[in-house]
Amino acid sequence: MNTNVRIPQGDDTVKIELTVKEVLALAGAKFPNNHGIEISARKKLNSVIQGHYMEDGKQTH
Template sequence: MTYEAQNQEVKKISVELTLNEALALTGVRFPQNHQLEVDAMHKIKRSLEDQIIRDASRRTVQ
């Protein structure tokens, strides 16, 4: 990924998940509610996108 190649420092993000969302991401199956895993993945992707956009805008301003 080009983003990683450009930025070698370790970055961290925080994502707030419900207990069931976190369990779904570890592989626990919720047959009646597959949406838990989908929602958790969306939260993580949104957080990553926000972080990348924030980093890019900081570089542009500097």
């Protein structure tokens, strides 16, 4: 099983605006009455990843 992952420009920085609650949710804090906080944070992360690392629907290897 190959567990090596290559990420082009893996040391580049990106900026993502998250609320304090979103950061806490991603760090593992539980918000039992509001699961939407973690979902919102993950959507923001995925959006930045797709925008930064995907070009024209193709992943840059």
